[in-house]
Amino acid sequence: MSNVKEQIENDIKTHKIVLYLKGTPEMPQCGFSAATVECFKKLGVKFHAVNILEDVKIRQGVKEYTNWPTIPQVFINGKFIGGCDITKELFENGELKKMVMVEGETKA
Amino acid sequence: MLNPEQIEKAIVNALPGAAVKVMDTTGTSDHFDAIVVWNGFEGKSLVEQHQLVMTPLKDAFDGPLHALALKTYTPEKWKQLKARLR
Numbered sequence: 001m002s003n004v005k006e007q008i009e010n011d012i013k014t015h016k017i018v019l020y021l022k023g024t025p026e027m028p029q030c031g032f033s034a035a036t037v038e039c040f041k042k043l044g045v046k047f048h049a050v051n052i053l054e055d056v057k058i059r060q061g062v063k064e065y066t067n068w069p070t071i072p073q074v075f076i077n078g079k080f081i082g083g084c085d086i087t088k089e090l091f092e093n094g095e096l097k098k099m100v101m102v103e104g105e106t107k108a
Numbered sequence: 109m110l111n112p113e114q115i116e117k118a119i120v121n122a123l124p125g126a127a128v129k130v131m132d133t134t135g136t137s138d139h140f141d142a143i144v145v146w147n148g149f150e151g152k153s154l155v156e157q158h159q160l161v162m163t164p165l166k167d168a169f170d171g172p173l174h175a176l177a178l179k180t181y182t183p184e185k186w187k188q189l190k191a192r193l194r
Contacts, residue, residue, distance in 0.1 A: 032175060069162050069169035082155045085178050089154070
């Protein structure tokens, strides 16, 4: 379990934007994962995607790590942002764009 | 199998006094839409608000519940939203 936690922490530290998905960005296996990917594609930003269907330990581990029972899950600069609903809401009100820009500047 | 009333009950039990509406949008008893208005959301981030609603449903998410499309509002925010829609 601690290995899984380390792996997640490493992922979210290494990449500015990390999406834990059912399926891949190209072939999402769930409409909610697809809708989440779509928000970031529309912003034209790069992101790191983890397909939790390929790793049952990560699937369980990320849920415990965030205390969040569903997939997808979005991290920006190491911080848990939320799932599909929150991502869509932040995209629609312009906050997501700001977060990606501002967070990008602070990290750069 | 789940029905909207069971989910509403679980949420209200965890968030006393919350106004909760759950709808089975697909008719398949596994995808639901929910609106939750609660004064306990005051001062909490969106993530924290959603966590408060989802945590009591944790076990259901490991079983029959696939998705809950969620909107959370403080009573103040809900009032503003209703005014805008009027």
